[in-house]
Amino acid sequence: MAKERFTPDFIFESSWEVCNKVGGIYTVLSTxxxxxxxxLKDKIIFIGPDFWKEQESPYFREANSLLAEWQWAAKEQGLKVRVGRWTVPGEPIAILVDFNPYFEKKNEIYGWLWEHYQVDSLHAYGxxxxxSMFSYAAALVVESFYKHSLKPEQKVIYHANEWMCGLGLLYLNNKLPQIGTVFTTHATSIGRSIAxxxxxxxxxxFAYNGDQMAGxxxxxxxxxxxxxxxxxxxCxxxxxxxTAKECVELLDKPVDVVLPNGFDNSFVPATAQAFARKRKAARKKMLQVANALLGxxxxxxxxxxxxxxxYEFRNKGIDVFVEAMNRLLRDRDLKKKVVAFIEVPGWVGEPRKDLQERLATLNIKHETLNIKQATNSEQPSFNTPLEVPMVTHWLHNMSHDNVLSMLKYYDMHNRKDENVKVIFLPCYLDGNDGIVNMTYYDVVLGNDLCIYPSYYEPWGYTPLEAIAFKVxxxxxxxxxxxxxxxxxxxHDGQLEDGVKVIHRTDYNYSEVADNIKDTVAEFSNMTKKQIETCRKNAxxxxxxxxxxxxxxxxxxAYDxxxxxxxxxxH
Known part of the structure; x- marks a missing residue:
């Protein structure tokens, strides 16, 4: 007979990315x-760092009435917390904690950690x-809430994400052993560093020793x-x-459960009409940007x-992407023009004024034409390129940027007679970048094909997001x-499956670049019906x-x- 599964009455989950959008873990937790x-109806509580001093977090809405009694008790104990809701689908409760007060007792905390768990904090930097101070503060929040608001018979989980939240998990393991702890490493720090x-x-x-590599x-x-x-x-x-293989070799610990990253499709337009409208708008905007830049x-x-x-140039395969586009320039099987965007946040300075002016001109002309009921053939455009027609925003490190350096090395300057153009969009697409001014999800559905040739990628949200938008x-x-x-x-995914999965090893960079080039050329030869099949399967x-x-x-894992x-x- 199957044993009955234990289910939590309360879950506390901590991460550096709660109400703080800095990477893929934000997407994991928020979706x-x-x-x-x-x-669990408000019995799931997320704990994140509170460093929104001057400005309010765009992802958090404070609510003093939430957990009001405990809030009062926490303040009495000297905890600096703000309670509210994380403004994502489901609007769960989030507690943001100020961890700065704990820096003054840092050495004492690290001493305790060494004494009880042999954690070496001597070499700490950055x-x-x-x-660690955030992690400690998050654990104090859980300890305070548990003692004030929960009963001994309630089943409680503390879920810590990444090494950043490890200290708090160990603290609770020691102070409140009745709480079940789950630890998720999204990528081992050593594995990422080796790559x-x-x-x-x-x-x-198999031959790497994690401790030795750490040194x-x-x-x-x-x-x-x-x-x-x-x-x-x-757990x-x-x-x-x-990544489970990495954990066995580098952390000397097999995982108990693999937790694949899912997706919530509530931000995908629900109706075919809304989807078509958004796709059309995205394509129009990206083609406008390309025209204004390339002339x-x-x-x-x-x-x-x-x-x-x-922007992990090698780990995310950005280098192979540029390599493949360079090879595509000379591919005779390519039947269409290609504009390839590299949308990774670099050390961005400011949006290009010359590009902004051209885009503003295009918009004015469009509006005038719309009044005249223009036909498509009358759409306004530019016929001379701007200087440096490969980048939409100026960077602080133009001469030392990896993408721009590689384009320069291959003499890829987006010339008129070339069928493949590469445009670097080096900023977060949050809707306020000054050039595209659309969010990433509103842009991604305008693509025909997305390419993520990762070398090191524990999961890979970007391809999952792309296929959710039928790309x-x-x-x-x-x-x-x-x-x-x-x-x-x-079987190995093929283009018609919606996801082409290329075999990649430590040493087959060139083969991967060729494979990408061939796949794009193949896609350019597909009929409308074949493309529709790809999109449906995606x-x-x-x-x-x-x-x-x-x-x-x-x-x-909770069980x-x-x-x-x-x-x-017991």
Whole structure:
């Protein structure tokens, strides 16, 4: 007979990215919140750092009436917290905590950590202290709330994300052993560092010693907190099978459950009409930007492709993307013009004034033409390129930027007679960048094809987001998402499946670039019907990755953690 599953009465989840949009973990938590909120109705509480002093967080709405009694008690205890709602689907409760007061007792906290859990904080530098003080503060919040508002018989989970939240998990493991703890490493700090330092990760994974590499790469403290948290947590988890292998080799600890990253499709336009309208608007805007920058007429038959994500030049495969576009320039099978956007936030200075002026002129002309009921053939455009027609915003480090340097190295200057143009859009698409002025989700659905040739990618949200918006994409089997797609298909994903999954190793960079080039050329030869099939299959795969399916793995993790906590206490 199957044993009955333990389910939590209360979940506290902490992350540096609660109400703080800096990377993929924000997407994991903010899209999953709605599913848990539907089940737990305000019994899921997210804890994040409060550093919104001068300006209010755009992702948080304070509410003094929420948990009012506890708020009062917390202030009496000297905790500086703000309680409110995270303004994402489901609007869960979020507690933002000010961690600055704990810096003065940092050494005492680190001493305690060494004494109880052998965590080496001696080599700490950079963001280690900041993250640790936040983590400590988050644990104090949970301890205070637990003692004030919860009963001993209630089953409680504390879920910590990444090494940044490890200290708090260990503190609660010691002070409140009745709480079940879950730790998720989204990418091991050592694995990311090995990959980022141009060392081959995969062929030698079995031979790397995590502790030794931590010393070599000056990562002792982050590695130490991550490793000890993995060993002491009741349930140790990661986001994909590929990172699970890393955990075994580099942290000497197999994971208990793999928690793949799901998606909430509530921001995908619900009706075909709304979707078509948004897609049309996105394409129009991107083609306008391209025309103003390149001084070239581009019709709607132009293939719009893009890559996006964090600016990790090698890990995210941005280098291979540029390489593939360079090779595509000379590909005779390419049947359409291509505009390839690289949408990764660089060290951005300001939007280009000359480009802004041209876009403003285009808008005025469009409005005038609309009054005259213009035909498409009369659409206004420019026929001379701007200087440096590869970038939409000036950067602080124009001469040392990886993307611009590679384009220059290959003499890719977006010349008129070339069929492939590459445009670097080096900023967050938050709707206020000064050039595109549309959010990322409003832009991505205008693409024909998205390309994410990752070398190091524990999961890979960008391809999942693309297919949710019916945009076929190319990724690799070094991304957790790519591996998952292959298991769903039962074979290596092909373009007609909606996701092309390219085999990638430590050493086949050139092969990957060729494969991307060939796939784009193949796509340019597809009929409307074939493209429609790709788009339908992409959308169908994305529906298999909704949180409604993937949340099941979390319930399994909670069950494991609660059982271990119960055994510890009884």
């Amino acid at each position: 999953r919140a709605k599913t848990l909120q539907q089940v 963001d280690y202290d900041e993250a 980022g330092n141009q060392k081959p990760l995969y062929d030698y994974l 070599e790469l000056n990562m002792q403290s982050k590695h130490s907190i991550e490793k000890q948290t993995a060993h002491y947590a009741d 140790f988890t990661t986001v994909s099978d590929i 070239e007429e581009l019709d709607d038959d132009t293939l719009l492709i893009s890559t996006s994500g964090r 076929p994409c190319i990724t690799t089997d070094l991304a957790g998402f790519g591996l998952w797609a292959n298991t769903v298909f039962g 959308e169908a795969l994305s529906e298999k990755a909704l949180w409604t399916h993937f949340i099941e793995y979390y319930y399994e 494991i953690a609660l059982r271990k906590a119960q055994m510890r206490v």
